[in-house]
Amino acid sequence: MTVVQKYGGTSVGSIERLQAVAARIAHRAAQGRPMAVVVSAMGKTTDELVALAGAVSARPPRREMDMLLATGEIVSSALLAMAVRELGHGAVALTGAQAGVFTDDTFGRARIRGIDTERIQREFAAGNVVIIAGFQGASGEADFTTLGRGGSDTSAVALGAALHAQQVEIYTDVEGIYTTDPRIEPDARRLADIAAEEMLEAAAQGAGVMHPRAVELGLLYDIPIVVASSFAADGAAGTVIRKEVLMEPEDRVRTIALDRDVASLTLRQVPDRPGIAAQLFGPLADAGISVDTIVQNAGEDRLTDLTFTVSHADLEQAREVAAPLARELGAAELLHDHDLVKVSLIGTGMQSAPGYAALMFRTLSDADINIELITTSEIRITVLLRSEQGEQAVQLLHRAFALDQPVST
Ligand code: ASP
Ligand code: MG
Numbered sequence: 001m002t003v004v005q006k007y008g009g010t011s012v013g014s015i016e017r018l019q020a021v022a023a024r025i026a027h028r029a030a031q032g033r034p035m036a037v038v039v040s041a042m043g044k045t046t047d048e049l050v051a052l053a054g055a056v057s058a059r060p061p062r063r064e065m066d067m068l069l070a071t072g073e074i075v076s077s078a079l080l081a082m083a084v085r086e087l088g089h090g091a092v093a094l095t096g097a098q099a100g101v102f103t104d105d106t107f108g109r110a111r112i113r114g115i116d117t118e119r120i121q122r123e124f125a126a127g128n129v130v131i132i133a134g135f136q137g138a139s140g141e142a143d144f145t146t147l148g149r150g151g152s153d154t155s156a157v158a159l160g161a162a163l164h165a166q167q168v169e170i171y172t173d174v175e176g177i178y179t180t181d182p183r184i185e186p187d188a189r190r191l192a193d194i195a196a197e198e199m200l201e202a203a204a205q206g207a208g209v210m211h212p213r214a215v216e217l218g219l220l221y222d223i224p225i226v227v228a229s230s231f232a233a234d235g236a237a238g239t240v241i242r243k244e245v246l247m248e249p250e251d252r253v254r255t256i257a258l259d260r261d262v263a264s265l266t267l268r269q270v271p272d273r274p275g276i277a278a279q280l281f282g283p284l285a286d287a288g289i290s291v292d293t294i295v296q297n298a299g300e301d302r303l304t305d306l307t308f309t310v311s312h313a314d315l316e317q318a319r320e321v322a323a324p325l326a327r328e329l330g331a332a333e334l335l336h337d338h339d340l341v342k343v344s345l346i347g348t349g350m351q352s353a354p355g356y357a358a359l360m361f362r363t364l365s366d367a368d369i370n371i372e373l374i375t376t377s378e379i380r381i382t383v384l385l386r387s388e389q390g391e392q393a394v395q396l397l398h399r400a401f402a403l404d405q406p407v408s409t
Contacts (some may be wrong), residue, residue, distance in 0.1 A: 002124075003028060004165040006038040006134060006156035010173040011230035012076050013043035021171075022083035024234050025129055029089050034124035036163060038134040038156040039080055041072025046135075046149070062107035063143060066136075070096070070144040073133035073152065081131045090128040094119065096145075097138035099130070101155065103145045110137060110145035112154070115162035132159065153214035161221040167240075168223055170210070171230035176239030177202070177209060179403040180256040184391050187404035191254065193240040198254050198346050201380045205344040206259025210241070219243055245348070253356065253401045254347035258394050262292075262340045262384065263315040264373075265322055269303040269332035276306070280325050287321050289314045293342075293375045293384070303332075307373060309384070312338060340372065341390035344382040345397065351378050356401075363400040369393055 005025070012018045029035050041049075049068050053060040060068075074095055081093035100116035123130045134152025137145050147154050153170060160168035175190055177199065182188040194202075196219040203212040209227060218225045218241060228238025270276055277296075284291055294308045310318045319336055326334040350356045360381055364371060369392070373384035385393055398404060 001033060002163045002165045003033050003035040003169070004038070004156060004160040004163060004167075005035070005169045005171060006152060007040065007080075007230055008152070008170075008172045009040040009043055009045070011171055012039060012080065015079075017230075018042070018076070018079055019083050021230060022080060022087055024230070025080075025084050025091075026087040026089045027234060029084075029129045035129045036120060036159055037080070037129060037131045038152055038159060039073060039076045039131060040134050040152045042076045042079075045072040045075070066107045066110075066146045067144045069146050070133070070136040073135050077131045077133040081129075084129055084131070090126065091131055092123050092128045093131045093133070094123075095133050095138075096136035096155070097142060099132045099159070101132075101137035101158070103137035103139060103147070105139035105141065105143065105145065107143075107145055109148040110139070112137060112147070112158050115158060117162050120159075120163070148211075148213070150211040151213070153211035154217060157214045157217040157221075157223060157225060160223050161217065165223065167226055168218070169226045169228065170214075171228055172209065173229065173231060174209060174227075175229045175232055175236070176227050177207070177241070177255065179254075180394055180398050181207075181258060184258065184394050185398045185404075187398065189403065189406065190237075191239050192237070193242055193245050194254055195245040195348050196241055196243055198245075198348055198379060199241045201344070201346045201377065202255050202257050205257040205342060205346070205380070205382065206261065207255065207257045215241060252347060252349055252407070253345045253403065254349070256394055256397055256401075256403065257342075257344045257346060258390055259342040259344070260387070260390065261311045261313075262309050262342050263312050263318075263336065263338040264307055264309045264340055264384070265315075265318055266305055266307040266335040266337075267322070267326050267329065267331040267333075268305050268335060269299065270306055270326075271330050272298070272302045272304045276329055279329060280306070280322065281308075283321050283325060284318060287317060289318050289321065291318075293373060293382070295373050295375070309340070309342075309373075339387045340384050341387050342382050342384055343390060343393050343397065344380050345401070346380045348379050350381070357381050359400055360397060363396050364393060367392065367396055369396075
């Protein structure tokens with residue numbers, strides 16, 4: 001069985017770190033199984049390359065941007081292969097194209113079309129560990145393409161599928177997925193496993209560990225993804241993201257996510273007639289603004305308040321687009337608020353059991369935390385709160401749902 005690993009930017013952030021990773025790879029490779037390793041650019045390299053492009057052009061051409069960004073992963077893969085060879089094990093570095101990763105030509109967020117593993121297999125046969133530049137592929141024209149920021153997770157899972165690996169190991173700077181961010185709640189526990197569906201919700205609600213497309217691919221090809229720390233001892237347990245997770249003995253919330261990147265806009269007292277939402281959200285979508293939560297309150301006198309949320313980066317543009325529309329629609333005013341956070345409870349166990357929402361709301365109201373807005377999916381309850389109360393809310397909910405208690409089996 002082929003071993004497929006991926007090391008993130010922090011894991012290879014310095015020469016010392018890169019050598020430590022090389023030692024882990026050489027050790028594992030010595031066990032004799034064919035091994036493919038996907039690597040990210042060192043440390044903040046990609047951000048630095050983006051800044052370089054910005055110094056030359058306000059709107060860098062996308063094709064050249066991808067060519068520039070691809071160099072980050074080429075540097076780390078070449079150095080890592082050298083470092084592994086220094087330790088006496090055969091290793092070869094491949095670009096995305098050399099590794100057979102073919103994509104469409106949407107520069108900046110290309111999609112993988114297929115992977116031709118012929119070259120990788122040849123290198124395996126020659127006894128080499130294959131170190132592959134993540135986040136990149138080649139278009140039909142053999143142009144460099146990139147998969148979107150954080151995309152080397154996606155490279156790794158796609159290669160895992162193409163090489164029929166039993167699982168994909170993602171090594172990062174945290175020990176796995178937690179019941180909530182341990183920097184907020186010191187009693188947070190590492191989860192032994194989490195369902196891919198839960199992980200996708202958590203990622204969408206601000207838990208940033210994994211690239212969501214990688215989780216989707218893992219789900220599609222039914223490949224478990226193991227997230228573990230490259231800083232911990234080799235073989236230390238992490239979290240397994242898998243298609244099906246046995247529900248724990250008691251149905252529980254799996255994880256609590258805090259999203260700080262939230263701003264809201266409210267159209268106050270809009271005349272309540274058909275077509276309002278279409279008139280507003282069409283132009284926002286055309287402007288490339290992704291609208292998250294939408295809530296409409298039925299008000300008095302056939303007037304309604306319409307609230308929606310966007311990311312901080314999109315707030316100004318959303319206001320520019322919405323202001324003339326608000327006037328056209330006859331709204332009394334357009335309000336905005338950037339001092340908000342979203343707190344989400346996530347768990348497939350919430351699907352069938354009532355009572356989660358009640359306990360969540362009671363916990364917050366007992367602490368005098370006002371809920372500005374509520375939204376749900378089948379496996380998630382999200383509340384919008386004032387920013388300054390976000391961390392306290394996470395801590396209180398973590399305790400209320402007993403996530404600090406180990407699960408009894
Ligand atoms: N180096 C790329 C980035 O910083 C891809 C990755 O790290 O996954 O977005
Ligand atoms: Mg990453």
